[in-house]
Amino acid sequence: MSKKLLDHITSPADLRRLSAEQLPQLAGELRDFIIDIVSVKEGHLGASLGVVELTIALHYVFNTPEDQLVWDVGHQAYGHKILTGRKEVFHTNRRLGGLSGFPKRKESIYDTFGTGHSSTSISAALGMAMASRLKGETEKQHVAVIGDASIASGMAFEGLNHAGVTDANLLIVLNDNAIGIDPSVGAVKEYLTQVKTNRKLARNNIIKALNFDYTGPIDGHDLPALLGELSRLKKIQGPKFLHIITTKGKGLKKAEEDQVRYHAPGKFNKTTGEIIPKPVSEKDPPKYQDVFGHTIVELAEKNERIVGITPAMPTGSSLKFMMKAIPDRAFDVGIAEQHAVTLAAGMATQGLISFCNIYSTFLQRAYDQVIHDVALQDLPVIFCLDRAGIVGQDGATHHGVFDLAYLRCIPNMIVYAPADETDLRNIMYTAQLGLSHPIAIRYPRGKGITPHWRQPFTKMTIGRGKMVKPGSDIAILSIGSIAKNVTLAIDNLTNNQKVKTAHYDMQFVKPLDESLLHKIFGQYRALITLEDGCVSGGFGSAVVEFAARNGYKKDILTLGIPDTFIEQGTVNELHDVAEISPERIAARILEFL
Template identity: 70%
Template sequence: MSKSLLQHISTPKELRKLSKEQLPKLAKELREFIINIVATKEGHLGASLGVVELTIALHYVFDTPNDLLVWDVGHQAYGHKILTGRKDVFETNRQFGGISGFPKRSESEYDAFGVGHSSTSISATLGMAIASRLNGDVNKQHIAVIGDASIASGMAFEALNHVGVSKANILIILNDNAMGIDPSVGALKNYLTNIKHNKRVRKHNIIKAFNIDYSGPIDGHDLPALLFELERLKTVKGPKFLHIITTKGKGLKKAEEDQVKYHAPGKFNAKTGELIAKSNLDQQPPKYQDVFGYTLVELAKKNKKIVGITPAMPTGSSLKFMLEEIPERAFDVGIAEQHAVTLAAGMATQGLIPFCNIYSTFLQRAYDQVIHDVALQKLPVIFCLDRAGLVGEDGATHQGVFDLAYLRCIPNLIIFAPRNEKELRNIMYTAQLGLERPIAIRYPRGIGTTQNWKQPFSPIEIGKGETIKEGSKIAVLSIGTIGNRVVEAYSDIENLDEIAHFNMRFLKPLDEDLLHKIFKKYNTIITVEDGTIIGGFGSAILEFSQKHGYMNKKIKNLGIPDKFIEHGKTNLLFNSIGLSIDNLKKTLSLRT
């Protein structure tokens, strides 16, 4: 039995001691290592399997970390982490207290730039290349690895526009596998497909039009070809672009056959690739994303003016249901959040009813469009913000904890957070009845609380909260699904009759009639939210208190503290910031 190569490699310096003939064996071992760990610990799989050869070739040819290597998004960086000193701790990937699932500057000197959202790599790498030139370091190499889905983003094209006139020593590697999380879409995807198969198209190459030295496409799994081309490009000065063709999920048959499901498959059999079914799945309530997806189809079948929009997340948002049943009114626009929002605005001017579904943290990338193109013009776009609140293992780049705060300051915008699936369903129904201004509906990742959620529609009065429980001493005000944690916290508490609970539902407009009743009756008020404590729901209640002269009231705000929340199981994260069920119970007990 031949000796393991990977066993003796902890850094790229050790990798570079291998002969080129040994590298294919190392690639096989690295692929198996990733598969075996992710099979039991979970995480992103397909993207990293697809760049195993590229990862080895990059660290073999270039002098990392002195040469700077930036991975776009980071789903593809597992092999990079394993080869750069994190092999022995890789089993802690994405776990609480363990290493991040994405490149992170504070984690390793080999992680030149922190990433989680897409399409940042070219801009960041160009910035590094310009800095090196200004610092007089003319020999340093700067490499950005970006996928074909990410390069279609506006930010990537803004960067390419600058790269072409920069004369910077930068190498852009396009990892072309025709996939993001879902299949790539759009004209650029079709163009790249034509380049692969039509030599005449290559002569009129769009990258060359940017004044960037283009080479390829080459087989990204052919190590000798990769090494040869990278070594050649290493000697070429100025902006360079290498187009490589890879297969997402390479080396695991099931992952190659179902690239969407095996992007992040959960637990699976490392040898066969078969997914390990989660127990009692049929008995669980549905995911919030599925409640959105099925409800949208139901509404769209009755209301012909409804359209659905998502930037590259049809599966993750469950807009896929509408894409399957009513494809002419459902639009996956690719990784283009800004475009998605303004596209929705344009549709709204012509009487359509756009449901624009974007993850909470991804809407951050289209903030100006929400203000300038939608709210300023009072266009009734319906924003459905998935993955709001803590999302778990994806960590700081994906925790949807800022939306309440960053949206609350925008005029003309209604903000609603359902406590359960029924409220999500009913606010979607209400929104399409004919609002005269935009609304943002934010809901969490994962399963809900109600199995029998598909009830007849009932409109929700805009700006009105609800009383969940009356009490004599303490008023707890919650917004969104964290209210269910509050209910669980006080369900068996002593002096239960002292605690009142109000589901405020709307952050904007606040239910001021209900708030006046609360402030007149209760001296102690506790606000609970799964958003940042600065500028969010609790801040709105404090402002109400100050505005209306309730200065003698005792108000305590519970929420996400003023720091970035790292990765880990959601319950562990809630516990780490004092929002576990037990912590809420202690807080309520102390107040009694």
């Protein structure tokens, strides 16, 4: 029989059969298991290593899944997944057809609430707790685990504000490690830092003022302390708050020393922690985020009115370059997308040129601000939407596939998608010269296609598309970087089929180049539109609407993300699933021909 305790854990019920004295050994084994798998399969590392003891303690003290546990964001839920029956398939994490990288209700009864975006845990767990009260389930426990970066978000404050005036049986565990993906920022972070060393603040703090039974801060790696405090809090009714201090990346020295890089380090040596570098050549094209980051510095050095704003993603967006080069004009506002958008709008009223860089999937969280505070007032905020389209293994919560549809319906909004890095530079240059409307520039995650991307700037004409390849029979109209899939698809055709197939990069979803569209509808018998966004209401819909308005009766095939949530997998795999891979596009061209 194996001496490893983890080998015999298939559910929290098995965990609870262990003695408290055995739990430190289990914590070491769980940490090793996570490191072993993630070192090869990749994924989010540091967050899960930091909550190993907390994960064990929560499932040991509380009767999950009857007692309900909600993980904020979910980067830290790997240990939770392993202890709740998914150990044997954990190697499929973030893979096509495998486990999601985040908690997911369809995946397990222990995943009580699906997460992926931050700061939702308090509201969700409060809703569960209030529902339990209404059903007379007074002994049922509800726990939200939230980080110090996430609790500074507006939604978390809204949840705290409501919970404090209820009798809901809710426990909020603040996992305080002073870092989200990048280091935490803001006044709340400064306050929490002081609480750690000033016990007077701990006794008279903002959480107690909101009517919570506050405990802490305590060492989140001290299992006896955790077990004792959780057991005590379990017996107390009403809203409770436990403040714990942890180290992100705990147990792997390299991850503790470089917490930003080891949030999701890629492949690494599980013994030394050394990251295994991917082959890099000077001929390789850059990441789109780096093109943005270097370009905004280049522009801002010549234009003193330019400011950069990001909600907690300075590294992921590469605004870090401007924060280093021109720190007084680059701002990380924390996990606060709504604030970021309206802050940019406020700056724009005073004549500043606001580049507001937000991941496409996260701009959804500030939709009202985009409409009410920017577009309605026609303020020329420049939105740079990173991670647009299919993003890969982060899955459904992170794909940026709805932006074209939810932005093009907003009056005054210009919507642009560059086909390559040069186009991204040129639209950024054009936008800072002065636009009369707000603009959204959306570009994908990962590398581009142009090694020699740093070319002299060229001013672009707003609302102008361009021909990429002439043809005689069918026209493919693409938007954004998915154009490369069209090029590859056409390369797969015979010479005669290539002659018949034209390709246009429309560049702007709004305003559409109607002059060019009239020429296309007049010249070709059939059209295919292509986008790496949702088909419903997106770019293809805009072209179909144009055809209907103008009485064109041509065959139009709209290709893009179908009306479903696309799960995790590599970008190439998911393009194939959505039928927008080069092979699938080529097949549809042949059907039309």
